[in-house]
Amino acid sequence: MAIEIRETFQVQAPIVAVWRFVMDPQSVVTCMPGASLDEVVDDRNFLGTVKVKVGAITASYKGKVQFTNVDEQAFTLQMVAEGRETGGGMAKGSMSSRLRSLADGQTEVVAEASVDITGRIMQVGRGMIQGVAHQLFQQFAARMKERLEAAQAATAPGSSGSPPPPVTEPDPIRVLPLILNVFWSAIAGFFRRLFGRSRERK
16 A cells, blocks of 8 residues: 655754755664664665554564665755565655755755555554654654754854753654544544534524
8 A cells, every 4th residue: 555745844954954964864763753773784775673563563664775866966865665574564665855945044854755555554544544654754853853953053152062862762653642643633623624614604
């Protein structure tokens, strides 16, 4: 089952700093829920693990990520990834990212991905997985913003130079709370649309 993802967010940091961050797998993996970096094969190929917890079941995907196209002048990056679950499932996909400087000194990050997933995790259905993917990307973006903006604040004139928060062992992605969050968001959206239509009729 293929899942399409497109997300955009802004970081209060110059584009060069954001580009340096996204090109460093050691930095990126600290922001990805449930992910760990196992080996840096070279500057374009990496091996890693992603753990997903659904209720009492924990699925672990081991796989590889490859940068297939890197354009440092345009600040664009394309990559492919593939992982296998110990229980027989599989996840593979591609992602493109591009950065753009904004007038207020921020950097805009646009990411587009297509992911094909098989295995037990797909029992929750396409719509729910799409919503969960959105929630996970929001977590990633929030962590990335936190680390980059903390690093910028530490190097600003007059700052104390405090280091960014330490990296801890990643916990598995807990899908059940995310699913409940997505489910509640869908219910809240339904009632907002319902009440909106009711007001229009008056």
